[in-house]
Amino acid sequence: MSAPRILAIESSCDETGVAIVVGGRRIEANQVATQVALHAATGGIVPEVAARQQLRWIVPTLEAALGEAGAAWDDLDAVAVTYGPGLIGSLLVGVNLAKALSAVRDLPLIAVNHIEGHIYANWLADGNGGAVLPAEPAFPLLCLVVSGGHTQLVLMHDHGRYELLGQTVDDAAGEAFDKVGRLLGLPYPGGPAISAAAVDATPATRFPRARTDGPYDFSFSGLKTAVLREVEGYRERGEPIPVDGLAAAFEEAVVDALATKTVAAARDHGVASVALGGGVAANRALRATLAQRLGTEGLSLLVPRPEWCTDNGAMIGAAAGFRFAAGDRADASLEAVPNLALPWLQAG
Amino acid sequence: MIIAIEAASTDLSVAVAQRDGTLIADDGWTSAQRQSAELLPHLLELLARAGRSLRQTEAVAVGIGPGSFTGLRVALALGKGLALALERPILGVPSLQAWLSAYPDAAAALARAGAREAYLLPRGEDSPRIVDRDSIAALVRGARIVAPAELASAFGLEGAESPRAGRAVAALAAGRLDREPAGDDLRTLEPIYVRAPRGLSAETEGEVRWL
Ligand SMILES: [Zn+2]
Numbered sequence: 351m352s353a354p355r356i357l358a359i360e361s362s363c364d365e366t367g368v369a370i371v372v373g374g375r376r377i378e379a380n381q382v383a384t385q386v387a388l389h390a391a392t393g394g395i396v397p398e399v400a401a402r403q404q405l406r407w408i409v410p411t412l413e414a415a416l417g418e419a420g421a422a423w424d425d426l427d428a429v430a431v432t433y434g435p436g437l438i439g440s441l442l443v444g445v446n447l448a449k450a451l452s453a454v455r456d457l458p459l460i461a462v463n464h465i466e467g468h469i470y471a472n473w474l475a476d477g478n479g480g481a482v483l484p485a486e487p488a489f490p491l492l493c494l495v496v497s498g499g500h501t502q503l504v505l506m507h508d509h510g511r512y513e514l515l516g517q518t519v520d521d522a523a524g525e526a527f528d529k530v531g532r533l534l535g536l537p538y539p540g541g542p543a544i545s546a547a548a549v550d551a552t553p554a555t556r557f558p559r560a561r562t563d564g565p566y567d568f569s570f571s572g573l574k575t576a577v578l579r580e581v582e583g584y585r586e587r588g589e590p591i592p593v594d595g596l597a598a599a600f601e602e603a604v605v606d607a608l609a610t611k612t613v614a615a616a617r618d619h620g621v622a623s624v625a626l627g628g629g630v631a632a633n634r635a636l637r638a639t640l641a642q643r644l645g646t647e648g649l650s651l652l653v654p655r656p657e658w659c660t661d662n663g664a665m666i667g668a669a670a671g672f673r674f675a676a677g678d679r680a681d682a683s684l685e686a687v688p689n690l691a692l693p694w695l696q697a698g
Numbered sequence: 699m700i701i702a703i704e705a706a707s708t709d710l711s712v713a714v715a716q717r718d719g720t721l722i723a724d725d726g727w728t729s730a731q732r733q734s735a736e737l738l739p740h741l742l743e744l745l746a747r748a749g750r751s752l753r754q755t756e757a758v759a760v761g762i763g764p765g766s767f768t769g770l771r772v773a774l775a776l777g778k779g780l781a782l783a784l785e786r787p788i789l790g791v792p793s794l795q796a797w798l799s800a801y802p803d804a805a806a807a808l809a810r811a812g813a814r815e816a817y818l819l820p821r822g823e824d825s826p827r828i829v830d831r832d833s834i835a836a837l838v839r840g841a842r843i844v845a846p847a848e849l850a851s852a853f854g855l856e857g858a859e860s861p862r863a864g865r866a867v868a869a870l871a872a873g874r875l876d877r878e879p880a881g882d883d884l885r886t887l888e889p890i891y892v893r894a895p896r897g898l899s900a901e902t903e904g905e906v907r908w909l
Pocket residue numbers: 464468497628629660661
């Protein structure tokens with residue numbers, strides 16, 4: 351068979367994504383319906399709201415993707431869907447819609463781990479015709495997956511072979527951005543708001559870096575508390591809160607922690623390449639700092655386009671391309687698994 | 699042929715009927731947690747047993763609650779996927795009306811609405827309302843009711859019929875199909891939620907459009 355054309359569905363959180371990806375790399379369509387404006391009204395994601403919106407937007411998004419690719423059902427070779435980790439109510443929508451499509455159209459069903467999707471975003475390329483695809487990331491690949499729900503350092507030895515080097519012991523990096531954004535009175539989501547506030551500001555202080563037991567683990571809850579204490583200090587003294595300066599100090603501390611451990615892991619494991627994945631990968635300070643520090647180690651940083659970093663269907667189609675080739679198939683009894691982990695190899 | 703899915707409670711059912719609503723086959727079972735794993739396999743098995751294929755479907759009927767958010771999400775997502783890929787109409791059928799239609803002697807239908815409340819639809823009324831568990835006994839006054847077994851047992855309701863009403867969902871959909879051959883809007887069809895999610899204030903509720 352020539353490269354499979356896969357319809358890929360992502361509905362694990364508050365983004366509804368449907369894409370058509372050929373051979374796990376070439377994007378023919380990538381449509382995303384986002385609920386950010388809605389969650390801004392509630393100051394964060396309310397799971398029941400997110401799930402209801404998934405059900406509301408899944409069909410229009412899917413039709414838009416088929417339209418963008420000019421694809422008919424018979425042009426498809428498989429249906430892929432995120433089955434975890436994520437919010438159960440949101441996951442259920444994509445999983446069950448995908449199962450129905452697969453049953454009616456006799457298409458193989460590929461179940462994809464959302465984190466694997468974020469990693470495989472680094473394999474994506476634009477779909478334009480006969481253009482030569484860029485080289486694939488080389489193994490061993492170190493991937494820092496950072497989003498509102500996840501902060502993990504994953505060492506990928508080969509397709510489907512993952513070793514968990516470290517992860518957050520409390521809040522995910524994106525979650526910390528949202529919480530601190532709220533503390534500073536910035537709009538939701540916190541990530542872009544803090545970056546915007548920090549961009550021309552001098553850090554108002556230097557926040558302490560957390561110590562963790564694991565050499566590549568992260569901790570952000572102490573940092574959040576430190577920001578809170580600073581804010582309270584200004585309030586007690588009746589001084590104006592230097593929102594931009596605190597945002598800059600907070601962002602600097604998060605970026606430093608992520609970059610320091612990523613560079614250490616890259617050096618310790620002699621990796622061939624380093625990649626970013628997840629919504630926080632869109633953070634410019636993180637990209638710049640990490641690229642600069644990896645450069646001194648003779649390594650370059652792979653970063654997917656911003657629209658492939660936030661949740662989307664194309665990244666699920668990319669991971670599904672590999673899963674399809676490996677012969678992985680799910681069936682009509684596929685369930686959503688909110689706390690799904692990658693199939694970790696034992697360290698060593 | 700019409701295929702029907704009813705999952706507004708832990709008593710699930712699927713049915714296959716003629717286009718005029720005459721039942722071909724149905725299946726009912728209880729599942730509190732595994733709606734996502736079980737609904738589609740049960741429907742596919744039912745079709746196989748009836749010697750029918752999914753591709754023969756002329757319309758997809760789905761019970762739209764109110765009731766279990768999880769069950770309704772699974773049923774609606776399946777129903778939308780089936781209708782979309784089959785390129786056939788979808789029809790949302792209010793679940794409690796289907797339950798009452800399946801049990802002509804019952805005076806009211808009740809579905810769970812959280813730990814201490816239920817959605818109540820008395821026969822003859824159009825829309826369900828939310829009632830506290832302590833007020834249910836007085837409201838139904840020993841009449842026959844349709845309610846899922848787990849709710850009847852949790853709230854101490856006696857003589858409740860199980861709402862495995864996939865066949866009634868199919869029949870009610872058949873009745874509508876003649877008048878409305880295009881069915882409901884596949885894109886916007888949603889469960890009957892009755893109320894906004896917890897955590898939304900009255901203000902945000904205004905910004906969030908539900909029904
Ligand atoms: Zn994500």
